[in-house]
Amino acid sequence: MSSLSRDDVAKLAALARIEMTEEELVNLASQFGSILDAVARVQELDLEGVKATSHPQPIENIFREDQVQSSLTPEQALSGAPAQEDQRFRVPQILGEAE
């Protein structure tokens, strides 16, 4: 039986940038055991020597000529911005005051 503690979930939530409530952390931790048990079935088979598939098709790099093409105008690109200033996305402070 797999399990994940409330603190494990809190650490994952921080990595995923989601500020979860205490209730969410506890609920998710309690559900995780059965979910992990279900997905851990992938470990039941002997997979020695089996190649991994990351994608259903063979993918190759696709190149094109470096030509100027039409694209979104600045107004269009900024049309969904939560905040903007001087044709740029306005974002909250990224570096601390002292830096």
Added chain:
Amino acid sequence: MIKKTAAQMSAALSSGEMTSVALTQSHLDRINEVDPKVKAFLHVDSENALAQAAKVDGERAAGKKLHPLAGIPLALKDVLAQEGVPTTAGSKILQGWKPPYDSTVVSKLKQAGVVILGKTNMDEFAMGSSTENSGYGPTFNPWDLSRTPGGSSGGSAAAVSAFEAPIAVGSDTGGSIRQPAALTGIVGVRPTYGAVSRYGLIAYSSSLDQAGPFGRTVLDTAMLHEVMAGHDPRDATSINAAVPKVVAAARSADVKGKKIGVIKQLQGSGYQTGVLARFNESLETLASLGAEIVEVDCPSFEFALAAYYLIAPSECSSNLARFDAMRYGLRTGDVDGASAESVMNATREAGFGREVKRRIILGTYALSSGYYDAYYGSAQKIRTLIIEDYKKAFTQADVLVSPTSPITAFKIGEKSEDPIAMYLADVATIPVNLAGICGMSLPAGLADEDGLPVGFQIMAPAMQDQRLYEVGGALEAALVSKWGGYLIDQVPALGGAK
């Protein structure tokens, strides 16, 4: 007028028997009448729909050669970007967002002159099998309003089965077109991976996602399939090859001498009695039409669900990182002095629903160092084994078949507290996605125990989508003549259909 098939509507438009404006208006009236009960739509775009219909009528009057689907109304899953029209993917984090561009699917629909009626409800970011995970409330199954229409494309499936639109677009990452088609008694196809462009399709799991068509008949579904499919330089995974001739295949509807492989692992325990009864009858029908029925063994399919619920959450934990409150969508907690990181944390907490958070956390865990090989790595190897099982099976049969869903439509709320029970709804549809091949669900009748629709699934190798339509078309024709009409004709009226 709304009860006709898209092919019949197309004939009536070209003969001048009716106009697209009148056809569109009658669908908008139907939406007004029944959608308060069904809740298939998140946004109805009457103004643009009527304008597009008028444009097509004008072009027809001027003698312009038009596409067969020109002037035909359609419902669009809210996962596809449409310029200037609210697009949310069922999530609060995108509430009010209007994309500045069209997805390739929408561009192709517009080019063909299709009338887009509006955007349909879905499980948030296509994560779910019941449409209950929508940030905007559930959609209700037209066959029984206390039940779900399946998901994640439940809004599109419900719209078509409630006669709010003759055809609709959905997307299928683990069964999200085929399972709701099965649960609402209509036809749904997940095309081969790479056959339909993903440009402008809001990503859930990029190696599995694929948009596809819904219709009430195999032919209508094929007509929409041909409009949507084709190579797109804007999607690097788009296949650069001719679109399979699915409309011609639907019309030929020939199974004589074809080998139909029944997958041993996708039946039996866990499958509802009425589902198996209708499935077996459909097999007998195919045999009576001259098909040869064989059994095929796909031992790795037993592990497909586990592999899917590692691969899809892993990819989603990466894909959904783009919702960072900086460039578009929701931003909360942006008070004086708040850091970008705290705004991101607060926005993602407020904007994502429960299932989306669950999958992001599961994916973050499966990809974390120390667990990567045991979980994501093993899942990718299972994926290889599933592809090999299919390859071998397709040497023994032209198409493979199974029930689409192990169960008929379930009650709203029945599985929403139990993620594992919900995940099992996709047990028969997931292998197709992992292998990147194509699949169809079409109605096989009603289960005796509950009177609800049962879906019959057909699978074919990559870029052999026409085989789905040949076999599906033949089975449909035989069943319709046996029933004396389409199954969807038995759906409850929902209040005075015209």
